[in-house]
Each structure stands twice: as structure tokens, then as C-alpha cells.
Amino acid sequence: MSTRVELHRLDAVVVGGGGAGLAAAVYLARQPGIRTGVISKLYPTRSHTGTAQGGVGAALGNCDPEGDSWEWHMFDTVKGSDYLADQDAVEILCREAIEVVYELEHMGLPFSRTVDGRIAQRRFGGHALNFGEKPSRRACYAADRTGHMILQTLYQQCIRQNVEFYDEYQVVDLLVEENCCKGVVAIEIATGVLHVFQAKAVLFATGGWGRMFEITSNAVTLTGDAPALVWRRGLPLEDMEFFQIHPTGIYKLGILITEGVRGEGGVLRNSEGERFMEVYAPTMKDLASRDVVSRAIYLEVKQGRGIGGKAYVNLDATHLGRELIEEKLPDVADFCRTYIGIDPAIDPMPVQPTAHYAMGGLPTDPDGRLLADADGSIVDGLYAAGECACVSVHGANRLGTNSLLDLLVFGRRAGLHMGVFAAGSDYAALPDDPTGPAIEALERIRNGKGDRAVVIRDEMQAAMTEHVSVFREEPGLAEAVAKIEELRQRFRGVKIDDTSEKFNLDLVEAFELGCLLDCAYATATAARNRTESRGAHYREDFQGRNDQEWLKHTFQKLREGDKVEFSYRQATITRFEPKERVY
């Protein structure tokens, strides 16, 4: 491989060009004298934020006569999280929501509008008025391409503010010593050249890792790169057992059909034509939180009421009328026409739950600073935001519209904090051989003689889907952990075909698989460790929520010989005491 190494020195480096990374970059760039670079393995506008459809939550109160309040939003988020979210962080999320959405509008985001010209808002799962009384219109939207418009708007502002971009660079190592971050190492995909980015502050904003499952809404590039690199450096991951399986992916493909369809009045029906969510959630019905709806769909299928005996149900929007669908849900209509040849104004959509969002990830404080342990020690100069981070505002289950909100609020806060931190710090000395470990890892892949990556990936996805999905129990979890351990061993010999320097996708994908295996291992071990059911983590052998023992966050570190060491951090309760969760 190329022996050339290029060195860069930047005040702040952002890894990931999606919503969280670009939000941080926008606010970093507003601080004078802070040189900021964004490293992204995709051209930034290709990032997965762009596929978010339904909306971003903020209590603007534009569309309900009762108005709205951030406190109701906070209550819904805490309840949605099954009381595991840290309430101090959720308060920040819901209070600052209003400001960040107005700021986005001022930056140019083309929101859909009400007749009086305000930002249009629609209903979404789990969002209610007056502490759970009835569904609220809180999701601010731009048709069904809200994420696309957020990504475009933030990127546009980065261009205006001359942020430096390193497009199509795959990060391959984190340089951190004694809780002090020094930079990152990345490979320039187009040339194969390694680059060392020395920085005073580094933000990880690499998104999720849904590709550890077979059926997922996630892009093929969502492979948990940052959590894996950080975990390998002996730092902890938080709440990895909580992975959201979204109720409505297109059958077999997993492509997301936004909850906004149900927000606009669409309903789920089983093979009998019954609106079965009336049974599982009498008040919120189809707009119950996602964990509740996904479990309901599984149970309907298990009891023989899947459509045509198959593992899917129907999402019926035929009564909404073509005009509403074309105006408010045009992309959903396009997906249906393109991939399944149906018209949602005439036919119901075949949907099944699809792996969607990681609630857990890199533990941070509300300024995005990475925690080194469950006691809250800080890693100097290292930050995370967006899906790869765990603040924790989503706890055991995230509400729809809160992911876009999370990346905006905490991307902004991280960017602001990094600027101040970088202005007051010097560059830390790089390690003696900054590229040594990265070169070793890449060389091992280039020289492997074992399985092709696809073989290992298929086995990992099968194990995770079978044992670590919506319903979990001990024997299956034990089997999954053993399987992932075996696959991690086999990965050490993974084999690729491509020996080129230029645009070697074979190498990049094998590297990404290694990251996915770390995330899968953390997820399966944490799921096995938590002997209760909460939010998206449902144990058939431990069916109730157990606040006595488990109202706490999981922290896990990777030790010698693939051992996983657990510790815990109490969930922060400020306003809302845990109570039974009914929708």
C-alpha cells in the first residue's frame, strides 16, 4: 500500500458530513479563528440524514388550537424512552428545539407552510398534548423530505462560511492517549493515501449501524465506525442494547415508510382488515411509540394475522386522497410506485418492522463531550453528536422526529463547545507512530486468506436478526454472542480481491465490517446482560420493567481477549417520576 502519509493540523475536525457533523461545523465556522475541517466517507450531501422523511419535533404550536409546550414534548420524550433518558438532557433538547428550528428556517430551510405562512406541523408517534391527552401536531416538516432539506440547508451554510471539506475520506483510527484526544487517521478513498489529522478537538458524527441486521432502513455505509474505533481504544459504549426497530419498512426491502403516513391519518391493518392498534394502544392507536407498534405487528404476524400468512401487515392510506398524498407524502408515493409497483392512493402498502436507529452509542454530556467512564470523567478534546452519540435523550426508545432534533441541538452545542475549547488549548503531541495501528489493521485485511467479507456479514446479520431483534431471550442471546465471537475471530483473516490503491471499495467495506462486528458484539452482550424489558429491549424471559434494579444506563468497555466489562450510571430524573407506560 501507499507509504505516503499527509499531515494536517486543524483546530477542529468533524468526522461525518451528515446532519450532526454539519450542524457542528456551521457553529464552529461562526467562531473567529477556528479552522474547521469536515472528514466524510461520502460526499456530504449523500449522508443518511437526507433520507429522514417525516419531520423534526419542536413545540412551536403552529397547528393545534391548544398551542404546545416544550414541557409536554419533554414528558412525551421521557415516557417514550421508558424513563431511561436523562431528564436534564431531554429538557435541553425540548427547550432548544424551538430555537434551532427557527434558526434553520432563517438559514433557508424550505419548510412546508400553513395557510398563514408559518412552519407546517403534523402528528407523529408518541407526541401528545397536555401530558399524553391526545395526539399533537409537533413535527415540523418539508413534505416528506425533511431530512433532505436539513442536510442541504446545513451544507449550503457550510459552503457560505468556507468550511473545509475532505470528501470521501474513511476514518480508520482515533488518536487518543490518557483521556486526551489528539486527532484521527483517515484514508483518502480516491488515492489510498493515509492522512493524519492533528486537532485540538475532534467530533464523531458518523451515524448509526443498522447494517448489523438483515432488514434495515439504513444505508449500506452505516457501519458504526466511530463507536468501534472508540471502543477499541478502551473507552466505553452506553446503552447498546437499545436498538429501534421501526414498524413500517417496505416488506422485504426495509426502505422506510415515514411515520408521517400514520401522522396524516394512515392506519395499520392485519389480514382480517382489523385496525389492530386499537387493541394495543387505545388512546394513541397507530401513533403509539415505535417499540409498541413494532411488537404489535410481530404479535399479529405470530398469531397468523399477517397478510396472506406472510410476515407483513398493511399500512392503509387509501382514504387520505390522492391530493394529500402527492402534496405531503410524494416520496413515499414514489417509493411505492418504483419498488413495489403500487399506488398508495389506491392500494395499501405492505410493511414489516425494519432496523432503524441506535439509541445507544458514545456516552456524552450535554455539550457533546465524551465520557471516559460511568462516573462521568471527560476525554479532553473528544466529542460525539447525532445517532452515534448517547446523551441520553432517547433512553430505551426514541420518538419519531427526535433524531433530527437531537442532531441539530447537540450538533450545535458540540460545535459551540469545541470552538471555545480549541481556542483555549494547544495541540497535544501526536503519538510516536500515529499511523502504525491503522496500517497494521489495513494490511491485515489486504493480506487475509480466510472468508470473504460477505460471508461473515451474512452470518452476522442472520444471527442478529434471529436473536437480537424485537423479542429476545437467554438461549438465543447466548447463541448470538457466541456466534459474533466466532465471526470476530474469523474476521481476523478476512480476504479481499482488490489490491488497487485507487477507490478500493473492497478494502473500505471489509474495514466497515470490522466496525459492524464490534457494534454487534456490544449490542448482543449488553442485551444479554440486561435482565428486564424496557422500551425497544424486550426480554421474553424477563417481561416487566424493573426500575428497582435497572433504571440505569449500561456502560461497557472492551478488555483483553474480547472480554466485556460492565458498569452502570443512574438515569437522571428531574421532573417526571417513572410510571407505567400506556398509550
Add this chain to the structure above:
Amino acid sequence: MRVRFDIKRYDPEKDEAPYFQNYEVELGETDRVLDGLNEIRWRQDGTLTFRRSCEHGICGSDAMRINGRNRLACKTLIREVGRRVRIEPLLGFPVVRDLVVDQQRFFQDYRSVLPFLVNDDPPPPRERLQSPEARRRFDDTTKCILCAACTTACPSAWGNDSFLGPAAIVQAHRFIFDTRDHATVERLARLAGRCGVWACRTAYNCTMACPREIQVTRAIAEVKRAALLGGP
């Protein structure tokens, strides 16, 4: 069914000239062309390289020439292309390797039209108001995913390196017709020259190529009119 892929390969480090390589893959009617490319790369030949990410027509990574037309590989089903598929990189840009082209110029042109809202008035405490009608005026061009399918299908762009191309004009349209933007004069000045809208010969290739079904030629015509009238 067995589908035969004829894929244009080129590695400037190793090959003197581009060549076609054939592969056969077992695929269903509703599989995507991208599924075929993935199968080839994962199980037959890991040296084949291309861009891809979201796999459902939103990220804009996998625009390529499929049976002679610019399309997204993830938004083209096997039943639309049949048992024989010819795949080539987008025309008009240097090839980095196989189906990966160097899009540097494309994004430079994009940046040159001031692709961001300019409004330096102090913002109101809440949102700026905009009627649904005013919002609808530029709805179509907000859909652009910068996949480059239009610009690389445009005969005027093939023949004129300095032409900004349809994608950049679509991006400009999105701001020119936004009532909140204040940079119309500056933006139109950049678009009014020979490298801008007047290089367009209304071939409609751009509209035909757009995977988001944006009425690109119409948007260009609207910018032409704005350039003549001095505003939207």
C-alpha cells in the same frame, strides 16, 4: 433469472484503455440494478468499484449510464432493463476507476451559483412568513439530490466545458424563486453569461434523466426569463 451485465471497466493505473467485462447474476424481476452490481462485487469480483449508499434513490451516489441512459442503479429495476444490462460511467467527467468519475468540476459549478440563502436582515424572533403559494413556486427544485444525471446527459455540457450545466441552474432556481432570498441580482449575473442559462439549447435530456422527476428544462426556462426581466 440470469441477467448478463456488460460493465465498462477502467483502472488508469493498470489499463491502457477502458474495456467491457461480462458477468452473469441470478436476479429477480423486482431486484434493482444495484443489487446486481453488489452481487458481482461481493461474490464474484471484488475489484469492481462504484459509488452507492442509501439504495433507494435519495442520496444520489449511484448515477450511471444504464443501457445508454443516465439513471440511478438503485432506482432501476431488472424488469425495466431485461436480461442484458450495459453499464458505463457518467459521460463528460474523467474516470477515476470503473464506474467512479471525478465530480470536482460538477461541485465547483454548483458552488459558483451561490447555492445558499442570502438574507442578512435581522431575523424575526419566530419564522419568516411565506405563503404556501410562494413556497410552491420553488418546490420542484428543492428535490435535487446533486446526482449529476442531468448535467452529464446534457449535449450542451458535453460540448462546452465552461457551461455550468443544468444541476447548478436548478440549485440557483431554488433560491431565485424563494421570496426570502436577497441575492437574485448577483446570482443572475453569474447565470446570464454564455456559461450560464444561454448555453442551454433546450434539448430536454436533463428532464428525461432526472431520477427525481424535476422539470429541469422548465426550471432553466424560468431562470432564463428571470435573467431577461432582471428578477423572478
